Amino acid sequence: MFHVVRYQHLKLTQNIGFSVHLKLIFPRTLAFVQLWKSWLSTLSLVGDQNIVLMGPPGAGKTTVGRIVGHKLGCRVIDVDDDVLETTWNMSVSEKLQDVGSRQFIEEEGKALLKFSASGSVISLSGSNPMHAASMQHVKKNGIVVYLDVPTRDIIDRLELMKVDRIVGQDSGISMRDILQFRKQFYKKWYDIRVLCEGGLTAEVVADKVLDAVKRYQDSESETFISTRHTRSEMCEQKGSVKYFTEAVVEGLASDGGLFVPEKGLPTFTAGEWQSLVEATYVERAQVILERFIHPADIPAFKLGEIVEIAYGENFTCSKIAPLRYLTGNQFLLELFHGPTASFKDLALQLMPHLFAYCVPKRCNYLVLVATSGDTGSAVLDGFSRLSDTDKQRIAVVTFFPEDGVSQIQKSQMIGCQRENGWSVGVKSDFDFCQTAIKKIFTNSDYSGFLTVEYGTALSAANSINWARLLPQVIYHASAYLDLVHQDIITFGSPIDVCIPTGNFGNILAALYAKRMGIPIRKCICASNGNNVLTDFIRTGLYDLRGRRLMQTSSPAIDILKSSNLERHLHLIASGDGQLVTQLFSELEKQCHFQLQKDLLEKLQQDLVAGWCSEEDCLAAIHSVYSTTGYILDTHTAIAKVVADRLQDRTCPVIISSTAHYSKFAPAILRALRIAEIKQNPLSQLHLLSSYSPLPPVHRGLLKTLKENEKQKHQICAADVNVMMAHIETVIQNKFMKVF
Structure with a gap:
């Protein structure tokens, strides 16, 4: 069900017959095989799509584009020189002076709408992303790569280039402010972000672009496994390897283990971390999450929307x-x-939106949570902030030790109950609640019954969920x-x-x-x-x-x-x-x-x-x-x-x-x-x-x-079967039975 989503944006070209022909012509030597693989990889990397470089003035799009084009052996197009000036029969600066900033963006967009190419490296102008129609046109046949250069570096570069104003910068607006203003447009269009920390050569940035494009196209490589799976099991059970979307929805692996990235954690260079020093929390969050979440699972623009919703006005x-x-x-x-006043909010204002994006739209989900206090109210609050449509198909039940949380924590959990969330006190401790939830998840007969009978699947929002x-x-x-x-x-x-x-x-x-x-x-x-x-x-x-x-x-x-x-x-x-x-x-x-x-x-x-x-x-x-x-x-x-x-x-x-x-x-x-x-x-x-x-x-x-002083909550015995019966009752009341 998830594979369709992951493949929508991929257009790889594989010419198997041609590769066989090459092997027949040339002797099988290690050096040649390596050269051939490199060449074929480059060929498939481009295919009929364009690599489109986007970023602010001074980001190095033109220089990097030429190097990338040379490495790939494909056509290089600079929008300023090869599209705009050719169309207008005048320089970009003359056109800007002639029509002014606002009209320039419109004229620039019209010129780009008439342009088409395939299998090329295209360097956009710094202001192209401010014209929506032309960017939609470019994205139809291109992978848009955002060269994300720290603002202070851009300002330094523009000063060296003796550029004191850029398109859209009105009188009285600083260079820093206009560059910050433009970020909203870059965020809207890119497929891939490349961090271009200070001090990098154009050659290094070009290599980073190529690596990023390869990652973008190789969605199969970023998978998750259970902490309890062995390599032999993975060979025998291909279904045990999951994509991010599947790991999020399932919560806990079927063998009782926890999902972890199969290839390990992504890393940042010291320079990449340093490029985030002046960034806001929201900006840092998106950059880090992009390294963990393949765009085939959640595209960059959608991930950005989720991050901004999660860390918006709901934080004081x-x-x-x-x-x-x-x-x-x-x-x-x-x-x-x-x-809800705890660290759990930092995850649980974000996680429900990731979850809602990942789950299939035609299935109901009941999220089960064991909590020692803070998680309960944070989960209930987070899932209550989903859209009305999502709340109709996603609900939450939190189980907490009835006598094992503070009175205020209990009052808060009860008070955070909404139309899609309930709190249940269990006459035991947290360890029992957590163990019981794990047993319920690994009871395939029970979960299968809920799916068949009510069209409802179970998932988790504890930190067992990745x-x-x-x-x-x-x-x-x-x-x-x-x-x-x-x-x-x-x-x-x-x-x-x-x-x-x-x-x-x-x-x-x-x-x-x-x-x-x-x-x-x-x-x-x-x-x-x-x-x-x-x-x-x-x-x-x-x-x-x-x-x-x-x-x-x-x-x-x-x-x-x-x-x-x-x-x-x-x-x-x-x-x-x-x-x-x-x-x-x-x-x-x-x-x-x-x-x-x-x-x-x-x-x-x-x-x-x-x-x-x-x-x-x-x-x-x-x-x-x-x-x-x-x-x-x-x-x-x-x-x-x-x-x-x-x-x-x-x-x-x-x-x-x-x-x-x-x-x-x-x-x-x-x-x-x-x-x-x-x-x-x-x-x-x-x-x-x-x-x-x-x-x-x-x-x-x-x-x-x-x-919510007068709200009530349910209490159940420390018995897994009793908890399962309670879960079924919630499902009966919340979701329609499948006939």
């Missing part, structure tokens, strides 16, 4: 994930400015770039990050950012009293024997079974699915496994770990407030304590502030040593607000609690 801070100085060499990465984990990579990379942008460090200087984590998703995203080229020295794993991860990172022994889950004031990390750890073990074990299967089978059956020595050494190259007691957590909240006036939430306080103990102060440390303190008002009030604490969540928030705290009480949370 325009920087989305701002970096705040705390004390010493410590910085807080504030991840709580989304609508589309949920992927957006978290962005803010770790962005935080480092912000340190560079603020001149606190130079690019290449190391930092540490300290992250409170129970399910290992947030810290895994930081480890991925490191693999992609962000200079993170150590990832510090911070646990509360449920410190199974701390013990594992220190010893290599993951041991659940005799452990009971403790309820703490930091419930989001009250977790003993860390699902995303599986992805990291798969990574450091060089994709050994058989080993991963063995380890997690031992954990399931024997409640423990031991990592072999060489893998433990690999694990400890990137990770250190510590944990924090309840008393120390509350003391840290009090101490930071007393000295700075800033209130940490209970999870961030744990990371602060662990960072103080483990960070050696030779480089900055970024502490992930994963939630707003408003969600844990009773614990915060105790930490601040306020004697009288009322039971009503709204009263608690009003009391906190009276202290004029920094940051202020979260407005979105206040609004949700005020509007």
Whole structure:
């Protein structure tokens, strides 16, 4: 069902008969075979399509176009010289002076509409993308490549060229502003983006263009596999290899493993990262996501729309994930400015839109979520923001431990219920909820029954879903770039990050950012009293024997079974699915496994770990407030304590502030040593607000609690069959039965 989408934009030419003929004529030598393959690859790269270079004035389109054309042995067309001046019988500058900017764009567009070519490299003018009809004409038979050069580099180049005004730049408008204005047009039309960081030669940029075009045409190569699949299985079961769209929709692999990119993570050069230093969060997000998501799965223009919707007005801070100085060499990465006041919003304002784009339009989907608190409200809010059409076919049920989340978290989850989302309390802990969801997903009889009977498929929005984990990579990379942008460090200087984590998703995203080229020295794993991860990172022994889950004031990390750890073990074990299967089978059956020595050494190259007691957590909240006036939430306080103990102060440390303190008002009030604490969540928030705290009480949370004080929710027993019955009831009420 997905292959049709992936092939729509591909027009490759393969002349098998001609290749056979070549082999008969020429002797079979290694040198010739390599030369022949290179030539045939070049031939098929162009085919009957054009490679169209687009970008601002000074981006190097003309020079790069000539080099690309030479390498491909095909015709090169410069729109300024070969189309416009030929059509007008005058220079571009004379035409501009004659008609003015606005009329020039129209005349330029008309000329381009009359032009056609195939199998060529075409260098557009800087203003061509501002004329919609002509760009639609160009795209019909061309792959549009955007040469994305940092604005400051363009300005420097134009100054050297003694260009002080460009098309569309009215009096009083700066060069920077007009270049920024034009970006909206470039974003609308390109198929591929090539980052052209400062200092690159035109030859290197040309090679990057060719590599990008090859990637664009080779959509088959970017696939996902389960962390538990072996290579022999992949040979026998072609269906076990998935595209991005399939991995997103299915959520969990059929063998119980988690999806990961088969070829590994994309990487950025230091120069490419540096080109994003001045970019906004939204711009950084799109560039990073484009490296992970093949345009055959989600085209660049659609991905851009999704990113802008996700990180728009629903965040209270325009920087989305701002970096705040705390004390010493410590910085807080504030991840709580989304609508539900936790770091989960950074992923779950984006993920539902990715999901809605990927799922087949003629099928209903029920997204199942196990949550220890924050994920529940974030999922419900995120999926409630889909279009009305999408909400008719996509619904969400969140299962949470009825007595294992804070009162405010529960009130918020109940308050976030919408026409396509429900919260269900389970009389157990988070680990049971998460395990139960996995069992439901892997019950093929049950999922098959739902599909046949109700035309409804199941999916997941926990961080077991790749589309949920992927957006978290962005803010770790962005935080480092912000340190560079603020001149606190130079690019290449190391930092540490300290992250409170129970399910290992947030810290895994930081480890991925490191693999992609962000200079993170150590990832510090911070646990509360449920410190199974701390013990594992220190010893290599993951041991659940005799452990009971403790309820703490930091419930989001009250977790003993860390699902995303599986992805990291798969990574450091060089994709050994058989080993991963063995380890997690031992954990399931024997409640423990031991990592072999060489893998433990690999694990400890990137990770250190510590944990924090309840008393120390509350003391840290009090101490930071007393000295700075800033209130940490209970999870961030744990990371602060662990960072103080483990960070050696030779480089900055970024502490992930994963939630707003408003969600844990009773614990915060105790930490601040306020004697009288009322039971009503709204009263608690009003009391906190009276202290004029920094940051202020979260407005979105206040609004949700005020509007939904009387909403109800369902409660079910800790029984997988009971949960399955509840799911079927939801489907019966939400979706029509298939007859």
